[in-house]
Amino acid sequence: MIHFDNVTKVYQNQNRPALDHVSVDVDKGEFVFLVGPSGSGKSTFLRLVLKEERPNSGAIHVAGKDLARLTNFKVPHLRRRIGCVFQDFRLLPNKNVYENVAFALEVIGKPRRFIRKVVPEVIELVGLEGKAHRMPDELSGGEQQRVAMARAFVNRPMILLADEPTGNIDPATSIGIMKVLDRINRTGTTVVMATHDAAIVDSMRKRVVELEDGKIVRDQSRGVYGQAY
Numbered sequence: 001m002i003h004f005d006n007v008t009k010v011y012q013n014q015n016r017p018a019l020d021h022v023s024v025d026v027d028k029g030e031f032v033f034l035v036g037p038s039g040s041g042k043s044t045f046l047r048l049v050l051k052e053e054r055p056n057s058g059a060i061h062v063a064g065k066d067l068a069r070l071t072n073f074k075v076p077h078l079r080r081r082i083g084c085v086f087q088d089f090r091l092l093p094n095k096n097v098y099e100n101v102a103f104a105l106e107v108i109g110k111p112r113r114f115i116r117k118v119v120p121e122v123i124e125l126v127g128l129e130g131k132a133h134r135m136p137d138e139l140s141g142g143e144q145q146r147v148a149m150a151r152a153f154v155n156r157p158m159i160l161l162a163d164e165p166t167g168n169i170d171p172a173t174s175i176g177i178m179k180v181l182d183r184i185n186r187t188g189t190t191v192v193m194a195t196h197d198a199a200i201v202d203s204m205r206k207r208v209v210e211l212e213d214g215k216i217v218r219d220q221s222r223g224v225y226g227q228a229y
């Protein structure tokens with residue numbers, strides 16, 4: 001589903017590569033934690049998958065497509081098939097839960113009947129039934145992240161990328177967030193999650209890919225977080 005072949009990324013005006021000859025394969029339906037110290041290249045990896053950045057060398061395939069050959073015209077189509085969740089939720093503050101989720105489908109032109117059917121289903125999947133009419137500022141951090149996950153998943157993406165999704169959430173609430181991500185993964189969606197949250201990684205026992213200075217230093221199935229950063 002995601003295939004990096006000898007990928008190197010050096011940002012402009014930087015002499016050290018953010019990713020340094022990285023090769024990795026993530027299969028359809030996998031759940032992968034991306035760990036490593038701050039600045040090790042985790043977000044860069046996610047940005048490359050979305051074609052928000054281009055590698056200096058190496059090849060990236062996502063869902064069988066060679067990103068180097070993907071025209072600018074086709075990039076939005078790729079991104080529609082990849083859901084994203086961030087540390088800071090990024091909800092629309094003046095729309096309620098239902099509208100935040102529905103908006104993701106409206107902007108890609110889905111019919112109103114379809115939206116009315118699937119949005120309540122996804123709100124229930126993330127455990128927010130009964131809260132569809134709440135505004136973001138009437139929700140806890142954990143609930144806001146659930147809305148963000150509903151929005152990322154409502155279009156049934158083939159891949160969900162999560163960049164520190166539990167970074168702003170207390171440990172007890174994070175467990176609930178991980179249950180939702182696990183539920184999403186069980187529908188067949190490939191999940192890649194960049195995180196510093198050792199407790200979460202240790203409790204899930206999923207594949208762990210560890211980056212250090214832009215290089216993969218560990219790739220372990222049913223792994224743990226590793227040393228403290």
Ligand SMILES: Nc1ncnc2c1ncn2[C@@H]1O[C@H](COP(=O)(O)OP(=O)(O)OP(=O)(O)O)[C@@H](O)[C@H]1O
Nearest residue numbers: 011012014018036037038039040041042043044045
């Ligand atoms: N837009 C940019 N321009 C220049 N350098 C960048 C840019 N984005 C990231 N970098 C550099 O690339 C390296 C990798 O950064 P990246 O954000 O991928 O790390 P990270 O592992 O996600 O870190 P964190 O855990 O702090 O989010 C760092 O040295 C960073 O300073």
